Amino acid sequence: MTLTRPDTQNAHVMTLDSYVLLLGASEIDELRALAAQLSGRTVQMVNSTAMGGGVAEILNRLIPLIQELGLRPRWDVITGGEDFFEVTKAFHNALHGEPYQARKESFDLFLATNEMNRKRLEFDCEFTVIHDPQPVALIEARTRQEGHWIWRCHIDLSHPNPEVWGFLRPFVYRYDGAMFSAPQFARQLPIPQYLSYPCIDPLSEKNVDLDPAYIQEVVERFGIDRARPIITQISRFDRLKDPIGVVRAYQIVRRYMDCQLVLAGGSAADDPEGEVVLEEVRREAKDDPDIHLLNLPPWSASEINALQRASTIIVQKSLREGFGLTVTEALWKKKPVVASAVGGIPAQVIHKHTGLLAHSIEGTAYQIRFLLSNPALAQKLGEQGYEHVRENFLITTNVKRYLTIFLHSLQHS
Amino acid sequence: MKKPENPFRFVTVSYLTQIGNQSATTLGELRDGLEKCSDASIFYHTFQSLGRYHFLTEGYSNDFAQWVLAGLNCPTLAEQMAAPDIRGYLALSDLRTDLLHITDEYCRSHPLEVDRPAFEPFYFLESIEVATPHTLEAWTLEEFRQRVEHLSNASFHYHFLVSRLRLGLRTNDFSVWFENELGLQALAQRTDRIDVYTNTLEGARAKLYTFIDRELAA
Numbered sequence: 001m002t003l004t005r006p007d008t009q010n011a012h013v014m015t016l017d018s019y020v021l022l023l024g025a026s027e028i029d030e031l032r033a034l035a036a037q038l039s040g041r042t043v044q045m046v047n048s049t050a051m052g053g054g055v056a057e058i059l060n061r062l063i064p065l066i067q068e069l070g071l072r073p074r075w076d077v078i079t080g081g082e083d084f085f086e087v088t089k090a091f092h093n094a095l096h097g098e099p100y101q102a103r104k105e106s107f108d109l110f111l112a113t114n115e116m117n118r119k120r121l122e123f124d125c126e127f128t129v130i131h132d133p134q135p136v137a138l139i140e141a142r143t144r145q146e147g148h149w150i151w152r153c154h155i156d157l158s159h160p161n162p163e164v165w166g167f168l169r170p171f172v173y174r175y176d177g178a179m180f181s182a183p184q185f186a187r188q189l190p191i192p193q194y195l196s197y198p199c200i201d202p203l204s205e206k207n208v209d210l211d212p213a214y215i216q217e218v219v220e221r222f223g224i225d226r227a228r229p230i231i232t233q234i235s236r237f238d239r240l241k242d243p244i245g246v247v248r249a250y251q252i253v254r255r256y257m258d259c260q261l262v263l264a265g266g267s268a269a270d271d272p273e274g275e276v277v278l279e280e281v282r283r284e285a286k287d288d289p290d291i292h293l294l295n296l297p298p299w300s301a302s303e304i305n306a307l308q309r310a311s312t313i314i315v316q317k318s319l320r321e322g323f324g325l326t327v328t329e330a331l332w333k334k335k336p337v338v339a340s341a342v343g344g345i346p347a348q349v350i351h352k353h354t355g356l357l358a359h360s361i362e363g364t365a366y367q368i369r370f371l372l373s374n375p376a377l378a379q380k381l382g383e384q385g386y387e388h389v390r391e392n393f394l395i396t397t398n399v400k401r402y403l404t405i406f407l408h409s410l411q412h413s
Numbered sequence: 414m415k416k417p418e419n420p421f422r423f424v425t426v427s428y429l430t431q432i433g434n435q436s437a438t439t440l441g442e443l444r445d446g447l448e449k450c451s452d453a454s455i456f457y458h459t460f461q462s463l464g465r466y467h468f469l470t471e472g473y474s475n476d477f478a479q480w481v482l483a484g485l486n487c488p489t490l491a492e493q494m495a496a497p498d499i500r501g502y503l504a505l506s507d508l509r510t511d512l513l514h515i516t517d518e519y520c521r522s523h524p525l526e527v528d529r530p531a532f533e534p535f536y537f538l539e540s541i542e543v544a545t546p547h548t549l550e551a552w553t554l555e556e557f558r559q560r561v562e563h564l565s566n567a568s569f570h571y572h573f574l575v576s577r578l579r580l581g582l583r584t585n586d587f588s589v590w591f592e593n594e595l596g597l598q599a600l601a602q603r604t605d606r607i608d609v610y611t612n613t614l615e616g617a618r619a620k621l622y623t624f625i626d627r628e629l630a631a
Contacts, residue, residue, distance in 0.1 A: 030565035183536035195430035387468035
């Protein structure tokens, strides 16, 4: 791999003013007031990829906004050979609790690649934010207690493989603080740990408001009838998303009321297990014409947006979950949500306030029936869910968190 | 209305949430956590949750009550824990004492529920407040009215609710300024009586506008 610096010049850049219509001038004014205290301060973000993946997507939108606010941000991407990224992928899975056969060569390669990047990159900013485990050892670049170094961990560290975590932990301990996406993803650390929820961009293709004619065109293309209730789960065909559980919940609901089920997920072409799961779901669906299994290609953000907006209820019946940004997307579209109380979902779905939580197939079916029978309540939950996202899970909130952590670091240095 | 000697100086506030090392998976553990957690944690789960969920008006008062309902399925205790009105507290220690007392009473009368596992854990979090002066200030009631329109929900919550802890008085920053600087005692009292439990923050702000407009029209 060659040296990569993300091309933010050509990214589809939204300005702060673009968000005023959605969020109101006062919230954007507040960002400007906070940022005024940090004017001209330098910020360096470091991660392992310029394109693809949630972190790059967030940084692509975050950096221009921070720049517009008067700070001087820089985004660097570490480089390494395919063998390095194979090792970090294995570390990633191991940190999620999967079995891992530790090998000294892997640890050596990890350290050598970080060292190569430490020499290649400059570390002269007042705030340095290192994203995820891949570049964590760049903390070695901090030779004196200058600047503020923060480790932003986007993954769930609640049950890590002890050998991999034992190897990475000493580096983490040397940061000034760490940021996690949910309290349950954090570890007991001797440094301050801050909560920073993942976010969505309301102006991205997946979330931006759509022309009703386009929504109609999409549902017609997939043979979905908008005259009858539409229950939708958006997720890849993965057993942890429990698509079969969703089909069974739908089948219970169908005993009481007419409705359709849409299961829409990413392409299974590069995921052998995904194809197997999709086949299992097909068998469970038993040729029911009201069950729509949509295996969508990766460039289907607009279609997914339309399907979410056309839905009556959005379901996320995961058995395990990261933060669950599909729930955030649904709430942003003012949709009533029925979801499992796993991962980051309870932070978003406050039971009976911003949606309904369920703990079983039967419970999921009951909550769907309840919402279909009480459309006024469903609407209220959707509206309150929208406010919850507006307050806590948008890119602008993410900007505010970074500004706050920088200000807090300055005040306590 | 008298001429003020000091303007109302608005503040921009933002909060960092710090993850602590405490969590609870039973009512008994919640009780122990309530006793041992920091004041910053009591603040986060009560005062700040009211600001964080400012758009809710029914049944949501604080994180403890919400978890007792959703995580432990104890509606009676949830109602009792939701009852304390944070506007009546000038010190977080007093609020902690009352929440502990409610929990202890319930544990005594429902011993079988003390160790029953919850659907999901409760995590004790802490608030770190970062307040910075805003460029906005107001010298007249008209100016004040205009400036509040440009105030974020977080800053409104800071001046209207969090001020009680800071001032150590059963009032808020707005009412203090109305009374001390403008001599508008009635407006100060009406403002302080706005119920943030049955109104959203937007609703509370709208009520404040109404009171100010009436004062300006008089």
